[in-house]
Amino acid sequence: MTRTMPAVVLLSALFFSFTAFFSSCRKDPAELARLERERDEKARAQAIADYVAQLSDDQKISQLFLVNVEGDKEFVPVEKTGALYGNREEGTALVPGGCLLFSYNIGETPAHIAGYISSIRRFYHENNIVPPYVAIDQEGGYVNRLRKITSNLVSQKKVAEWFSAEQAHDLYAAQAKQLRALGIQMNLAPVVEVETDSNRDFLDTRSFGTLEQVLSYCAAEIAAYEEQGIGTVIKHFPGNNNTDPHIGLPKIDLTSNALQNYLEPFTKLAPSASALLMSHIIARVTEPSGNELESTARPACFSPYWIQEARKSFDGLIFSDDIFMGALANNGYPPEVAVVAAIDAGINCIMLSEKTFGEVAGVLLAKASEDASLAEKITASVCRVIAYKIKAGVLQFEKVENAIQGENAKKPAEILYRVRESETIPAFSQETFQAAYDDGMSFYK
Numbered sequence: 001m002t003r004t005m006p007a008v009v010l011l012s013a014l015f016f017s018f019t020a021f022f023s024s025c026r027k028d029p030a031e032l033a034r035l036e037r038e039r040d041e042k043a044r045a046q047a048i049a050d051y052v053a054q055l056s057d058d059q060k061i062s063q064l065f066l067v068n069v070e071g072d073k074e075f076v077p078v079e080k081t082g083a084l085y086g087n088r089e090e091g092t093a094l095v096p097g098g099c100l101l102f103s104y105n106i107g108e109t110p111a112h113i114a115g116y117i118s119s120i121r122r123f124y125h126e127n128n129i130v131p132p133y134v135a136i137d138q139e140g141g142y143v144n145r146l147r148k149i150t151s152n153l154v155s156q157k158k159v160a161e162w163f164s165a166e167q168a169h170d171l172y173a174a175q176a177k178q179l180r181a182l183g184i185q186m187n188l189a190p191v192v193e194v195e196t197d198s199n200r201d202f203l204d205t206r207s208f209g210t211l212e213q214v215l216s217y218c219a220a221e222i223a224a225y226e227e228q229g230i231g232t233v234i235k236h237f238p239g240n241n242n243t244d245p246h247i248g249l250p251k252i253d254l255t256s257n258a259l260q261n262y263l264e265p266f267t268k269l270a271p272s273a274s275a276l277l278m279s280h281i282i283a284r285v286t287e288p289s290g291n292e293l294e295s296t297a298r299p300a301c302f303s304p305y306w307i308q309e310a311r312k313s314f315d316g317l318i319f320s321d322d323i324f325m326g327a328l329a330n331n332g333y334p335p336e337v338a339v340v341a342a343i344d345a346g347i348n349c350i351m352l353s354e355k356t357f358g359e360v361a362g363v364l365l366a367k368a369s370e371d372a373s374l375a376e377k378i379t380a381s382v383c384r385v386i387a388y389k390i391k392a393g394v395l396q397f398e399k400v401e402n403a404i405q406g407e408n409a410k411k412p413a414e415i416l417y418r419v420r421e422s423e424t425i426p427a428f429s430q431e432t433f434q435a436a437y438d439d440g441m442s443f444y445k
Contacts, residue, residue, distance in 0.1 A: 047417035052382050063097035063385040065357045072107045075120040083358025101136045114428035117183035131394045135186035141205050150178045151440025155205035160213045169220035171443050176228035177436035185392040186231040190221045192265045201242040214265045222272045231274030238283050247326045250281040270314035277319040307346035320347045336363045348381040396422045
């Protein structure tokens, strides 16, 4: 005879089953917040990908270059898009994704400099070109493009000698405010290399000193600039020796056992910075077995090994050092070879001291048309550049209203964004600049 479950028992079983089911559907508030953040991050990444996908080839490839620009009063482009294809006199303006200022771009007054930088942004805007970020090499000491404009900025070595880390933070914050007032978004600093016998002659006063000093003072400097909206670029990964890379190719030998200690300042400081700049050094790594890692027997900026090492602790932009340096051109890496090797190895942005980049950018375009892997790397790097420009405030996300909510309107609406040019950067304020200048000078009284 078949026995049936009493109704009360059956109802009880159903009750507890449904209770367990609905309990599993209710998420912890923290978990719901995490899922919402993931949805939002995914939507922002998609917006960047969509933005990059609609760029013309010349605008897309231009994002990969940080290039010195012409003039100090009114911005004037020096190349046309035809330079990408061997026809220099044809096409429209070809301008880089990032504009690097040197001393000869610096006018006589803060207002003069701000006016010139404003003219750069105006030109890009009027010609419907992706707006650039503006960068400068403002370490302090003798690497000081703004020495006649901003408050006094001594070398990193003197900062460590004269000030506490807390004071250094405030000193650099005052400098950052002045850069921001001028319209600059990025500083190619700090140098995070520890001073040693093997690099002392080359670095001179550009290092804070010991590992302890580097970790303390670099952290203070990075925080000061980043808090004020100035992207920092830590350098020079994985290091240098006493050979000047402008004229020679530096080389060092490392054992794999000593590697982590050697890279410690980079791995600890990189997560707080916006970008990292690769050295041209050949840093050869030997394993305990005595075998030399083949991928380290080339300049670091062309080495997948070293770029992967940098990526272990860093997710921002990775720059090459200047590919026109003698260290490369005189050792088998002329610019047209260097540019492909760098991007293929994982570099996101090529730095050039020259004012023209069309020829080497054209080499990249031509290679990418034949190499799907290289084309993917270019697109990924452009996405990273656009993400930095959003962080820097020259581009911004705009939320898009979406009325489609899924089945029965019970699912949350899909999050959608688009990327667009930011509102006009505020006009230069002499009062704002002067207040920051006075703060910076107060440290020397």
